[in-house]
Amino acid sequence: MQEIRTDLLVIGAGSGGLSVAAGAVQMGADVVLLEGREMGGDCLNWGCVPSKALIASARAAHGQAQSAVFGVAPVDPQVDYAAAKAHVAGVIAQIAPVDSQARFEGLGVRVIRAYGRFVSPRVVEAGEHRITARRVVIATGSSPLVPPIPGLEDVPYLTNETLFALTDKPDHLLIIGGGPIGMEMAQAHMRLGCKVTVIEGERALGKDDPEMAAIVLDAVRAEGVEIAEGAMAAQVSRKDGVITVTTADGRAFSGSHLLMAVGRRANTDMLNLEAAGIRTARTGIRVDARLRTTNRRVYAIGDVAGGMQFTHVAGYQAGVILRSVLFGLPARAREDHIPHATYTDPELAQIGLSEAQARGIHGDRLRVARFDFAHNDRLIAERRAAGLIKVMVVRGRPVGVSIVGPQAGELINLWALVMANGLKMSAVAGMVSPYPTVGEINKRVAGAYFSPQLFDNPKVKRVVRLVQRWWP
Template sequence: MTRNKWILLALIAVAVVAFFVTGANEAFTLDAIKAQQAQFQQWFHEDPWTVAGGFFAVYILMAALSLPGAGLLTLLAGALFGFWIGLVLVSFASSLGATLAAVIARTLLRETLETRFSRQLARINGGIEREGAFYLFTLRLIPIFPFFVINLVVGLTRMRLSTFYWVSQLGMLPGTMVFVNAGRELGELESLAGILSPGLILSFVLIGLFPWIAKAVVAVLKRRRLADEYQRPSRFDRDIVVIGAGSAGLVASYIAAAVKAKVTLVERHRMGGDCLNTGCVPSKALIRAARAAEDIRRAPSYGVSAGEPSVDFAAVMGHVHGAIAEVEPHDSPERYRGLGVDVVEGEARLLDPWRVQVGEQVLTTRHVIIASGARPRVPPLPGIEDIEVLTSDNLWELKALPKRLVVLGGGPIGSELGQSFARLGSQVTLVEMGPQLLPREDEDVAREAAQGLEASGVTLCLSTRALKVVAGDGDLHRLEIEVNEAGETRIEQLEFDQLLVAVGRQANVEGLGLEELGVGTRDNGTLDVDGGLQSVLPNVWACGDVVGPFQLTHASAHQAWHATVNALFGEFKRFNVSYRALPAVTFCDPEVARVGLNEREAKEQKVPFEVTRYSLSELDRAIAEGDTTGFVKVLTVPGKDRILGATIVGAGAGEMLAEFTLAMTRGIGLNKLLGTIHPYPTHSEAVKAAAGVWKNANKPERVLGYLERYFNWRRGGGDDADSSSQPVTGDRAGASPERHEASSLSSAQSND
C-alpha cells in the first residue's frame, strides 16, 4: 500500500473513532432527534443556508464513511426541512456520499478484496457485466444488501463513477421520498394520539410495501425494455415451453402441468435424457453386475467357494439395457401427455424471448425453461481423433469386454466405470491429472476410494497428464503420458484397446438461439443465470446440467422446481436455489457419500468447524458382514451440534447419508440424532454412533464432576472421587456408548 493510501486510511480511521468516542452516534437516535427538534427548527429559521449546508455535509460524510445513522438522518430531514427541501438535500447528499464510499473502497481495497473475495464478488460483477447500470438500479431500488454494502462492493467493480452516481441518484430516489415523508409526519407529531394519524400510518405502510412495489416496478421496466427490443405477442399459446426432457425438463413440465399451467415439452432425441439412457440407470446396472462378480471372488472369506466368476459381457449389457427398458415408461411421452404435458419432438430454437421454433411450428409462450443438459467433454489431445473414443454416451453400445481399458479422469464417473470394468475382467489403468481421485473430496476420503479401486485391480496413475494418442494399425493403441513423482517427471506409454474419456461434461447451449438474444455463458460454458435461475431475459430460465454447478440428477430436479415456480409465480414470491444440503454419492466400492461442507471446502471458505469421526470398524453390522472399510465424518459448528456437513465412506454410504441430509434440511442437530432409536444391528447405527462420539467429546465435564461427588457421597464415601475410577483408554476411547444397553443411556442423555 502506498504512502497516500496509508494517510487516507488513517484519516478515515480517526474520523470513525471520533464519531463513536465523542458520543456522536448517541445523537443519532429517534429520541435524541425529537428532543432537539425545536432547537434545530429555530436554527434553520435563523440561518437556513448554514443549517442546511451543515446537514448536507454531515450526511455526505456519514454516507462516505458508512457510519450508522443515515436512515435517521433521512427521517430528520423530513422533520426539519419539510418534504421538498428534505428530499433535495438527502437525494444529492446520499448519492454524493455513496460515490465517495465507492471511491474509498476502490482506492484502498479493490486489489486486496478482489483477490480475497473473488467468489463473493463474482455475482455482482457478473450482474454488472450482464446488465450494467440497470443491475445497479435494481440493487438501489430493491436493496438486496444494505446501501452501504452496495456502495463498497460496487466500488470494487469496474463501473464508471459517473454512471454509479446518476444511477444511485435515480435508484435511491423513490425510497428517499418514502422515508423523508415519514420524517415529515413524525416532525408534525404533537401528541401520542397523532401516532394514529392517517398520514403517518400511510408513511410506514409505504416503508413496508416499498420493496414489493419496487420489485413490481423493476419487473415492468425489464418487460418494457424487452418489448422495446422485440415485438411482444398480444396473446400466448402457452405458459411455459420447456426445452429438454432430461431430469430437469421432466420435473419442470410435471410441476407446471400439476398447477394447471399450459406447458409444452420439447425433446430432440430421447425422453429421460442422460440419466435414463446413458447415465444413472445404465451405470448402476453395470455396477451391480460388477459387484456380483466381486461377491463371488470374496465368497471364500465367508466359507463359501464358487471359483472364479465367468463373465458373459453380452449378458451383462443385456441386463443394463433391460434396466433402461423397464424404467423407460416412467419417462415416456405417453405418460407425460397423460399428465397434461404437450410433448413435441424436434429441435427447439428461440426466435425471441416469447417465440420458440420447433421445425416449422412457432410456439408463443410467456416463459421458456432451458433444460438442454450436457454431454461428455473430449479433450483436444493430439491423435485422439484417429481412434474411436468411449464416453459415458456411447459406452453402452459395446459388444465385447475391452481387454485393456484406459480411463481418462478420476472423478466419480471415471472411478465408478473403471472399477466396474476391472471387476468384470478388463485390465484397467486410470489416469488422473491431479494428486488424488475424486478431486472435490478430502484426502482421507480419496485415499479410501483409491485403495478400493486398487483392490479391484485398477492401476492408478495419479499426478499424470495425458500428452497424446498414438493410434495403432489394429485395435491396440498407445497413450503417451507424463508422470510426476516426487517433483520429477518421466514420459511413459500405456497400451490400450479402448480409451474411456471421463474428464467432465460440457453444457448443451449451441443452436438454441440464446447467444443472439444476449444470454451469455460462464467461463465453464454453462448458462449464466442468477440465484433464482433467471437469465438476462426475465422470462427465460434455465436448470439442470446446462446451468450446473452440480451435474447430478437430483440437483437438476431441485433446480427445476425453483425455475418453474419462479417463472409461474415470481411476481409474488421468488426462491433462490440453496445447495447447502445437496447430497452427492459416488457409487464406487467403498461408496463415497457427502452432504454439505467437507474439510477442504470449510477451510477454503474460512468456515470454523469441529470434526467428529467414527470408524466403521467399530460398527457391529459391518463387523458381522466382514466389510469394515470406511468411516463417518461430521463437521459441526464449534461447541454446537449444528451440522455443517457429513461425509460417509463405506458400504451403503449413500443410504446412510439420507439421515444427515434430512437433519441439515430441517435443522436437526446431532443431539436429536443421538436421541433417535435406531434398529440393531444396522448400518444406520453409524449415524447415531457418530453423534455419540460428538456428545462424548462435548460432554459437560463440570456437571459430571459434581455427579461423581454426589454418587460418592451417596455410597458413604468422602469428597474425593473413587480411586478405582480410571479414564477410558485404548482404541475405543472417545467412542459413543453405542452397544446394547448403553444405547438407551445415550438416548436419554441426548433427550435431556
C-alpha cells in the same frame, strides 16, 4: 410453420425438464416440452441408470470370487459381457415408461420431438413449430467433454453415451479421467474381467476429501486397477488395434479400448441464446439465485446452468422453478444442503463443506466428529467394516459430512434431512436406530461428538458425585 402459444415452454426432457413439465401441467399450466433426442435425457439413457445397472452386474461377479470368508467356496465368475449389457438395457426399458412421451402426453403436456432454437426473447422454433411462451425453462443438460488431445481425432474412443451400447468385452480399457465416472467404470470393468488403467492428469477423485478418497483408491487398486496420477494425456495413437496414451511426462499406457471421462460441458450450442439475450459463462448459462437467466422470462436448471451436475440437483431446482413460475414466489435455490455420492465400492458421499473447507471458513469454531466403520456390528458380520464418517460441526450444527464405506450413499440421506432443516447434532443423537444396522453409524458419530462433553468433563463428574452422595 405452425404457431403455438403456451404458458410454459420446457426445452429438454431430462430429469429437470420432466419434473418441471409434470408439476406445471398438473397444477393447471399449459405446457409444451421439446426433446430432440431420447426422453429421459442423459440420466436414464447414458448416465445414472445404466452405470448403476452395470455396477450391479460387476458386484455380483465380484461376490462370487470373494465368498471364501463366509464359508462358501469361491468360483472364478464366468462373465458374459453382452448379457451384462442386456441387463443394463432391460433396466433402462423398465424405467423408460415413466419418462415416456406417451405418459407426458397423458398428463396433458404437448411433446414435440425436436431441438429448440431461440429466434427472439420469447419465441423458440422447433422443427415445423414456432412457439411463443410466457416463460421458458432451459433444461438441456450436458454432454461428455472431449478435450483436444493430439491424435484423438484419429482414434476410436468411448464416452458414457457410447459405452453402454458396447457388447464386446474390452480386453484392456484405458480411461482418461479419474473422477467419479472414471472410477466407477474402472472398478466395474475390472470386476467384469477386463484389465483397466485410469490415467488422471492431477489427483484421482480430486474434488473429494483426500482422506476419504484415499480409502476408495486403495480399495480399487487392491482389486487390480492401475491408477496413474499426475499423468496429463498429451498424445493418443493407434497401431495394429492397440491404443496408446502418452502423457506429458513421457509415460505411455496401451490398451484395446479408450474411454473419455474427463468431465461434462453444458449443452448450449444449438439454442441460439444470443437471440434471446441470454449470457453464458465458462461452465454454462448464467443464472441468479432464482435460476433466472439474463432474460428474466427464461430460466435454466440442471447441468446447463453450470452448477452441481447431479440428477437430484435438477429435480430440486425444478421445485424452485415451479414456485417462481406458477405462483410468482421469490423462490431461491441453494446448494449447501445438496448431497452427492460416488458409487464405487466402498461408496463415497459428501454434503456441505469438507473438513478442509470447514477449517478454512470456521477456524477454531469447528469441531470434527469421527466414527470408524470398524465398530459397526452389522458390517463386521458382513465382513465389510472398512470406512469412516466425519461430521464437521459448528455451534452444534453440522456444516458438512463426509462418508466413505458401504452404503455411504444411503447414510448421507439422514444428513441431507438434518442440514436441509437446520437441525442440531442433538436431533441425531436422540434418534434410536434398530440393531444391528448400518444406519447406527450416523447415531454413533453423533455420540462421538457429545462424548467429550459428557465423559471428559470434570464438571459433569462433580455433579454426578454430588447427586450420588446426597440423593436418597
